[in-house]
Amino acid sequence: MILTSTMTGIASPDPLQHAFKVKSAPHAGRSGSKPIKVDSNLWQQWWHTSTTADKRALYIHIPFCRKRCSFCNFFENGAKPERISDYMASLCQQLTIAAQTPLAQSRPFDTVYVGGGTPTDIKAEEIAALGQAIQQFPLRKDAEITLEGRLNGFDDDKWHSALDNGFNRFSFGVQSFDTDVRRAAGRFDDKQTLLDRLQQLSQHPTASIVIDLIFGLPGQTMDIWQQDIEAAMACGAQGVDLYQLIGLGGTRIDKASEKGKVLGTQASEFQADSQTRANMYAFGANRLESKDWQRLSSCHWRRDDRERSIYNSLAKSGIEILPFGAGAGGSIHGHGMMNARDLSEWHQAQAPSKEAEVNSQLASQCLPAKVPGMILSPNPSAAFDAIFKRGLDSGILNFTALEADVVTHLHPLFEAWQQHGLAILETDSLSLTLAGRFWNVNMQTGLFEFLATNPIAEAKIAS
Structure with a gap:
């Protein structure tokens, strides 16, 4: 089992100030997705x-x-x-x-x-x-x-x-x-x-x-x-x-x-x-x-x-989000989407559907234009990862959403967080302290690093 300070934070008399060096990103995540072409x-x-x-x-x-x-x-x-x-x-x-x-x-x-x-x-x-x-x-x-x-x-x-x-x-x-x-x-x-x-x-x-x-x-x-x-x-x-x-x-x-x-x-x-x-x-x-x-x-x-x-x-729960507009992001049938930001390209993509403006019946038969951007394959771990993102962001990670072997696998990380003043580990949940809530994005990043470094053979989510 490999643990690093970027996963666990460090021991400090004041974890609120010193558990990690700095928050370097607004969000955490990992992806098993890759860009795909959609005809x-x-x-x-x-x-x-x-x-x-x-x-x-x-x-x-x-x-x-x-x-x-x-x-x-x-x-x-x-x-x-x-x-x-x-x-x-x-x-x-x-x-x-x-x-x-x-x-x-x-x-x-x-x-x-x-x-x-x-x-x-x-x-x-x-x-x-x-x-x-x-x-x-x-x-x-x-x-x-x-x-x-x-x-x-x-x-x-x-x-x-x-x-x-x-x-x-x-x-x-x-x-x-x-x-x-x-x-x-x-x-x-x-x-x-x-x-x-x-x-x-x-x-x-x-x-x-x-x-x-x-x-x-x-x-x-x-x-x-x-x-x-x-x-x-x-x-x-x-x-x-x-x-x-x-x-x-x-x-x-x-x-x-x-x-x-x-x-x-x-x-x-x-x-x-x-x-x-x-x-x-x-x-x-x-x-x-x-x-x-x-x-x-x-x-x-x-x-x-x-x-x-x-x-x-x-x-944060991995729901379906239909995106509209230049620069919008979301998902469709599990596929991540990010529309390109260029306005001229976005407008150009709308051009074929402008005929619908003069015929409401035609509009009902049309589909939204496929605009320039990136579409990703479904992330196989999206639902699994969303449990941790949602739980750590809220401040309470309930173990009822996870199989017992997953909780056992993550126990060394959770214990390290508790030792460093970032969380309180209980039988059925992990609650973040004030310091943990401040550093929760770093902790999410650390958890995903832990899973990548110490993979679970079969990560199952409880129904």
């Missing part, structure tokens, strides 16, 4: 075949932003109104066509997520058209339908258009409430503007308002972070995500760092190291839970049960 016959077959998935989602990508934030490495397209309008018209057409297929109609969808980019940069009438296109899919009665974006520019017309057309969850990238930190990061509004708008939107009786905060932004001291947490609890939002700043290549922060500069505020060039970010996470988690916010995952809390976070939780 038009197979593509048609897929859309004419009923799903076998128990849980399903739609992911819809709006790849436009008015401004590139300093921490972002996936800025795609400037938010020019004409460009957005052309894209939204084609996207809604594709959704309308897809909604009528046997694949789409074979089972209702649990959740829909409209991400980006900045989806709230589209017009109110485009939000309405998008919502109406989504409603053509079979949706569960209590389906969660999320619109992601920013508060700047999300006026009352857009808000009411979204509500009137089926959206019931709104995820806003606040990142920090501090005006100076926000300006340094490339955000638009000041603190008071954010608070006022969030308090207005949160008065709605049923919609869930969620905000994202990032800890570790340049110029964001511990004192500022503590004020961010207090503002998050005071603004009325039903949910909050706490995300650690990851040093990804290609961001403005990264490029400045290469030149020996820090994109801080006028008052401070403070940049939190991994240990400080660990303390920031601990403060946020402890403060929220001291005020009875319920933790749904290692990075997400809710004020009350209006916030359900269905898409985020199910996406």
